[in-house]
Amino acid sequence: MPARTGTNRGLAYLTAFRNPSFTRPNQATQVPGGPRCQSPQEGDTLTLIRKAEPAAGRDRADQVRTLFSEIAPRYDLLNHLLSLNIDRLWRRRAIRELGWEAAPGDTYLDLCTGTFDLAAELARRRGFGGTVVASDFAFPMLARGLGKIHAISVQPVCGDAQRLPFADCAFAGVTVGFGVRNLSDPEAGFREACRVLKPGGRFVVLEFSVPPGRLLRAAYLLYFNHILPRAGRLVSGHPWAYSYLPESVKDFPGPRRLAELIRGAGFAKADWFLLTGGIAAIHVGVKGPAVPPPAR
Structure with missing residues (x-):
């Protein structure tokens, strides 16, 4: 059988991770107050762990998954058009906030990756020598974006940010761009990000x-509540898609409250700053040091 390359290789990864086989137990031990990190064994970075599906929030999660699956073919066009391409600059700034130069072998996680915009930008960064695992729970979004990750070190995974199939302390950094609003339980997503992040690693959230x-604020609300939904419906053909966006932003916690939620999920600290006058914000959570094992 010939080796898979490019888009075919990405599709192979994506298909394999839709229904992953779970062949290795979790190597980390859970303790009160957060995970205790142990030294990972070779090959443990992408260890998969089975996660149960809770009933709470499932209906909303299914609605959001269906929505993004239906608008996947025009998702990129709409995003860049309706944001006047400012979203590209925001993503680059978010990547800089990781505050690193990736060492060969380092693995990073991009949650709610959609069609890989942030993951691809990260993998193409000058001097990047690691791997990006890009996760999203809407399979059509991942399939639509496979062309962006041709010949770069991005591995797609179809999975839920609130029940990640990865071992504790697996990633050097975690990012999420415009995805936290779509979680039925954002705090669960923050706890999972903290769990899979290595001690001292950064969790970077880019959100409206x-x-x-x-x-x-008045101009922004006029655009978000009236212009954007009409333009979105016209281009996407989906009656609800871009009405959902302003509703989700309106109901979302403000930057200060979001920082408190990130800290409450187990991060040692969480800072934030506004972009473009406050249209978007970046939050940076830093995971504390590993908990030492109890003395015997």
């Missing part, structure tokens, strides 16, 4: 926000 300034 509501500008604090009165004039910009």
